[in-house]
Amino acid sequence: MITLYDTTLRDGTQREGLSLSVEDKLRIVSRLDDLGVRYIEGGFPASNPKDEEFFAAVRDLDLKTAVVSAFGSTCRADHRAEEDAGLRALLDTGCEALCIVGKAWDLHVTETLRTSLEENLRMVRDSVAYLKSQGRTVFFDAEHFFDGYARNAEYATAVCREAAEAGADAVVLCDTNGGALPGAVRSVVAAMVESLPGVVFGIHAHNDAACAVANSLVAVDAGCTHVQGTVNGYGERAGNADLVSIVPALVLKMGDDCITRDQLKLLTEVSHFVAETANLSPDPHQPYVGTSAFAHKGGLHASAVSRLPAAYEHVDPTAVGNLARVVVSELAGRASLVMKAKELGVDLAGQPDIASKVIEDIKQLEYRGYSFETADASLEILLKRELGTYEPFFRLESFRCLMEKREDGRVMTEATIKIWVDDERYIATAEGNGPVNALDRAIRLAIGRFYPDLEAIELSDFKVRVLDEKKGTAAVTRVLIESSDGEKSWGTVGVSENIIEASWQALVDSVTYGLSHPERPND
Ligand SMILES: [Zn+2]
The missing domain is CATH 3.30.160.270 (Alpha-isopropylmalate synthase LeuA, regulatory domain)
Incomplete structure (x- = not known):
């Protein structure tokens, strides 16, 4: 089973113009927990005081299955791991899982870090071993792994071996520059699985060559069992691997149980929720979850689609919580509406007249620019008005x-x-x-x-x-x-x-x- 690791709140916020408040982050954590994502990376505590506030607050969230993780880097050159301020900040978050990044490309070791190849191996080994000795789950992100492997496979492999032997729970192969192509990713991952048997490998892909999702999926094919990505592919430059495309591919096409079929039905809602929370418009053409993702072109009769959906749709839209466009106008918002009504003690399902009137009004309001994805309180008030139970306080x-x-x-x-x-x-x-x-x-x-x-x-x-x-x-x-x-x-x-x-x-x-x-x- 694939372990999903979301980094929307850390790598995703590297996207230009995207910023999330502590409150935004907490709400996203809850939604990702509902969706069944196993690990949620909350931030980089050593680099950002807002992240410290988040890690203090997230401890009070009652999560069902998700584990919150903190991100940092290996100890500095010529410094002991035990005395490193960054590793201390990671431990101080109290997170059960920690992810540290280290250099896997020799060029970056000598030119950016300006230290010896041996010292870099020591930093990786000591940092992972120290965090493990503190009882945490530790993931190691091998930075620039694919570029490093192409130039010095032996050294890139040695870095991964150090991390694994020091006890890393997964060694995550990162395509940091995002330029790798699927063929290379597949053969390199396969080679790593063969040369380091028993090691749990992960993939962390960026989308600079428009291959982040493809690279993640071929990495899984080749033996990676841990996948990192962000909701809607948010991230620096061209973005990270989009979990919103990866997850349904894993569940519906590759037979993996990383989340349940019921959880998968929340995908569209979670995708739109994260977009609205980040104050970005959801992309109507986003695979699986876009409002146009299952919109059939004109001339194709709705009846043909509904008679033989498999002939026109690569997956059943309802499996990912989306709807075929032909029915969107009828049912938009109905599920959340029925739920909201239930909270108010009203069985909307039993009152089709009111239900269709409310849906009609919501359609009108959405046409005028309203959005209820993150405005659940306004939806409730709207509903109360329709039901005649609205009492203004002034x-x-x-x-x-x-x-x-x-x-x-x-x-x-x-x-x-x-x-x-x-x-x-x-x-x-x-x-x-x-x-x-x-x-x-x-x-x-x-x-x-x-x-x-x-x-x-x-x-x-x-x-x-x-x-x-x-x-x-x-x-x-x-x-x-x-x-x-x-x-x-x-x-x-x-x-x-x-x-x-x-x-x-x-x-x-x-x-x-x-x-x-x-x-x-x-x-
Ligand atoms: Zn990254």
Whole structure:
């Protein structure tokens, strides 16, 4: 069985423009755990203080099967492993699994590291042995392995042998520059399996030659049993190997049980969730999970596809949680909707009229730019409106935002809101560093005394995406707000041509959801 190792949160965040907050990372960890990914690399603690915060917080997550791992490198040249600050930082994360990278290409040892080939072998051996002596699962990433092997196979093999003999649980062959082709990967992996029998080999491929997925799959064919990659192939330059393509190939085409068939049905959802959390648009043409991945070209009758799907589809779209385009418009969002309704105690499956009305409304909203992938709280509020159980906590008469740019460079925003609770009218003015912050404070000022639960609610993240950029300033803006009450977090969405209006919608949903789900100690 193949061991899946996800590095979206570490190697994936090397992608230009991709950044994840600690809260984002924790939510992604939970989704990957649901999907059944065995190891989740959380970050590089020695290089990034945000990662330390993540490793402290992730210990509190209740994971089903996933093990969180931390990434680092071997000890430095001429330093003892026991005294190396980087290895210490790895151990201090408390992670059960650790992954360290070391040089496998002689050129990099002498020219980048500027040390001797012998000393590099010592660093690999001592670092792996030291981490093993501390009772951890240790993976060794052999950096630039394929390029190194092409130039000095004997040395690249020796590096892997040192790591394995020191106790590494897997020796991961890395195509760091991403230029390897499948034929070479297959024969090199086969040669390694033959020359180091009994060693567990892994593959870590980059996509610079558009072969990362292919290279991962041929490496498995040739004997690798550990596969590293990222969700949606996010990563530096052209990206990493895309687990979203690798996993269904392993399960559906190669007969591997790395995750269950039920878990595989979460693939589309997880892929889109990670994209939205990274504030990137999901790629409609992404294999397996794209909205067009099973869209049949015009002229091909839906009835022909449904009569003989295997003649037109390489896998059953429902196996990966996707839907054939011909039915997408009918069923989009239905599964999560039915689930959400169930949480509210409503059996939507038994109320087809309401269900189809809600689906129709969601379709309209999505057409206008709404996205409910990460805005589960807004979905719940929408559903309550349709069911007639929505109870607003306040009614807006009006709000006004003023922005002031000051001589010293500071920008201040002032918001005034006029708001009704029952038959009472309240007016409040507050300042903030931006319109959302000012409006948020004004709401609290106006109605905080009626709703003490408001105090616990915090806006933890705020994402803005401009949709349809071709329209310039008339483009539609989507605002996603993440909120938290210290115990749970929830997402809300707003869409408008006006960014402040979009923010307001998301803000009102956030407050409404938070107040209707108060955190009570003994609940
Ligand atoms: Zn990499």
